[in-house]
Amino acid sequence: MSHRNAPLTELGRLRLARCVVEDGWSICRAAERFQVAPTTAQRWVRRYREHGPAGMVDRSSRPHCSPNRTPTRTERRIIKVRVLRRWGPARIAYLLGLNPSTVHRVLSRYGLARLRWLDRPTGRVIRRITADQPGELVHVDVKKLGKIPAGGGWRKLGRTAGRRNSRADKSSGKQNKYRTPVRGYHFLHTAIDAHSRLAYSEILTDERKETAAEFWLRAQQWFAECGIEVRKVLTDNGSCYKSHVFSGALGPSIIHRRTRPYRPQTNGKVERFHRTLADEWAYDRLYTSDTERCAQFPIWLHHYNHHRGHTALGGQPPASRVPNLSGQYS
Numbered sequence: 001m002s003h004r005n006a007p008l009t010e011l012g013r014l015r016l017a018r019c020v021v022e023d024g025w026s027i028c029r030a031a032e033r034f035q036v037a038p039t040t041a042q043r044w045v046r047r048y049r050e051h052g053p054a055g056m057v058d059r060s061s062r063p064h065c066s067p068n069r070t071p072t073r074t075e076r077r078i079i080k081v082r083v084l085r086r087w088g089p090a091r092i093a094y095l096l097g098l099n100p101s102t103v104h105r106v107l108s109r110y111g112l113a114r115l116r117w118l119d120r121p122t123g124r125v126i127r128r129i130t131a132d133q134p135g136e137l138v139h140v141d142v143k144k145l146g147k148i149p150a151g152g153g154w155r156k157l158g159r160t161a162g163r164r165n166s167r168a169d170k171s172s173g174k175q176n177k178y179r180t181p182v183r184g185y186h187f188l189h190t191a192i193d194a195h196s197r198l199a200y201s202e203i204l205t206d207e208r209k210e211t212a213a214e215f216w217l218r219a220q221q222w223f224a225e226c227g228i229e230v231r232k233v234l235t236d237n238g239s240c241y242k243s244h245v246f247s248g249a250l251g252p253s254i255i256h257r258r259t260r261p262y263r264p265q266t267n268g269k270v271e272r273f274h275r276t277l278a279d280e281w282a283y284d285r286l287y288t289s290d291t292e293r294c295a296q297f298p299i300w301l302h303h304y305n306h307h308r309g310h311t312a313l314g315g316q317p318p319a320s321r322v323p324n325l326s327g328q329y330s
Contacts, residue, residue, distance in 0.1 A: 017048030095124035131194035191219040196321035209243035
């Protein structure tokens with residue numbers, strides 16, 4: 001394998017071998033001319049005679065035989081315990097009487113090094129949904145988010161102060177059976193492109209079929225303005241998405257796919273977006289009113305689409321994956 005101090009490259013080896021084989025130089029003369037040991041010169045001359053110029057390339061340093069490699073039967077036992085019990089290398093090593101580093105090498109060799117790559121209910125390797133072009137698949141979902149009472153909620157102030165603010169805030173005019181003020185919820189409808197992770201989201205009052213259909217029409221228009229033609233839409237089995245109203249909003253040109261029941265992992269991209277949304281906007285800091293938090297949502301969404309680095313995109317924002325998107329260089 002070549003390195004920075006190697007005296008011979010592939011071209012240098014070829015020149016050395018031709019000097020000996022074709023020009024009649026001696027091994028010692030060629031070794032002195034190219035500043036290598038005579039044994040090294042002899043090796044490249046032998047390879048040139050056997051394989052020609054193709055023999056000058058580097059060969060793998062991997063041994064032909066590895067007598068100390070973990071037996072195949074032991075490897076199968078390691079994989080079986082990993083898939084069935086979802087244990088880490090240390091616990092598997094204690095069970096089978098092996099070294100944890102040996103178990104980790106076996107798991108890495110077969111692509112099972114991280115537990116998050118396995119589906120916990122089934123133990124199978126997760127097959128991730130990928131899209132090669134913008135608009136090939138768009139994930140759609142709804143997140144239910146509680147409103148914040150005046151003065152702040154319990155997540156930032158603690159349960160005592162948060163409960164006190166909740167009881168004092170009667171702006172909604174509604175009460176439950178215990179005569180405690182009820183604030184209600186926001187419903188965040190989101191559509192996110194699977195290829196670019198570009199997201200369109202709105203804070204709406206409910207999740208009825210008419211609301212979901214009208215939201216999709218606005219989302220589709222927004223994607224079209226960004227130069228994205230939507231071809232497939234993936235949703236869960238919510239009643240609003242199974243309705244004829246939503247199907248009519250999609251139209252005949254868009255294929256509607258639904259996830260398997262009780263399998264939110266299939267719609268994982270929009271689920272992960274909602275988690276990021278909760279961590280970085282909804283509960284990121286203390287909001288003294290619900291209006292204040294809602295006013296920050298468009299600002300955060302623009303930051304997410306155009307400025308926030310995304311891990312799945314190599315640290316680049318979603319807008320960088322959409323050609324000629326207006327504002328992506330701001």
